[in-house]
Amino acid sequence: MVKIAISLLTLVAACSADVTLYDEPSTTGQTYTLIEQMKGPELANSRIETCSYNNAYSGFACIEGTMTADCSTPGHGSRFSIRFANFGWIDPSEFTALTYYVRQKSVDAGRMNIHAATGMDSDIDLRLIGGAMVRVGYNKTTECYGLNSQNLTTYQLITVPISAFACPAGVVVNRFHWDMVPASAGWYIDRIVLVGSGRVHYPNPYPPSE
Secondary structure (H helix, E strand, C coil): CCCCECCCCEEECCCCEEEEEECCCCCCCCCCEEEEEECCCCCCCCEEEEEECCCCCCCCCEEEEEEECCCCCCCCCCEEEEEECCCCEECHHHEEEEEEEEEECCCCCCCEEEEEEECCCCCEEHHHHCCCCEEECCCCCCCCCCCCCCCCCCCEEEEEEHHHHCCCCCECECEEEEEECCCCEEEEEEEEEEEEEECCEEECCCCCCC
């Protein structure tokens, strides 16, 4: 049974504030998030390092993509996901924006599609229940979110309003996906933060029953 209602009893993190999804995972003990990467067999040379020591925005760790791409088979493109550990979730109404820093190795490499997902027992893309996918860098006006596709020398701050995901009322979020778009792309991503006055919620009692 998929649990998506925010009315569930919860245990919460101690403070309401910004929530860091990725910064220095190997040193800060951020046990409330898990990061994963995937690719299809068609992308043999594609690689996403979830704890790269190359060219971090701050500290020494970042996420690095090499030869990433979408592909013609749905679900087989390059992707990384960040989800809350221990069956955690956030209430999107407690946040105003999802922000991160990206540095491109190639022109247009920062163009990515971001999905929000819900469900403790399974992963449900919010697009399937009335939400929206965010297309970073799709155009230079309404969907750039701060990306200059020609900038290959510096990190750029990407700011996506939470409202862009069109989260249905009463639905929680437990995972974000970044899907790659251009072929043979390279990039670095660092310091992914949910901005607002929110917290990570956990089931009570814990662990949750199936």
